[in-house]
Amino acid sequence: YGLAQPLSVSVALGQTARISCGGNNIGSKSVHWYQQKPGQAPVLVIFSDSNRPSGIPERFSGSNSGNTAALTISRAQAGDEADYYCQVWDSSAAGVFGTGTKVTVL
């Protein structure tokens, strides 16, 4: 099972960024999202399509339908610059990650 993400997304400071994650009928699966800043371990920002863990700002939101899931970052800040990965759990009992998207805040 493969998950495709755009290589990069640019967003102006204070504007909205949308990161897509494409997969065959991904809407039937739960999608989770991670943020990874340079030199750091990934951090969970969205689980089960649209739920935020404690401590994650409301500016981060998620959606999932059909063949595309998405992570939306509203009112983008310089501190949101990072790589973002989507993830599902495959029926073969394996974790599957998306290809990753580099977000640049202009």
Add this chain to the structure above:
Amino acid sequence: EVQLVESGGGLVKPGGSLRLSCATSGFTFSISSINWVRQALGKGLEWVSSISPGSTYIYYADSVKGRFTISRDDAKRSVYLQMNSLRAEDTAVYYCVRLADTGAGSYYFDFWGQGSLVTVSS
């Protein structure tokens, strides 16, 4: 505070072996599934292996099956990854991560260690 701390990484020659350890604290280890995820330099995340409570269920990525072995010691609150027949393409930062259950047949990684670098080179 949940903590996972990896150790045991280093430089090893192709064909060699290495054992990674993951020491944990701050949560009930005995009922938790622990996974390994790796990341080659400048590349994306790759799931490697998973071990459930009581070692009942163990899974591996096809890329490491037959070469890597995951195990756990509940008394020491630790998980191990024995890596044999190492190849250059195994070079990566290896993260120890806790697996969370959505309750609906899906799982995600809620807490991550800082990672341990494994370099396979002659």
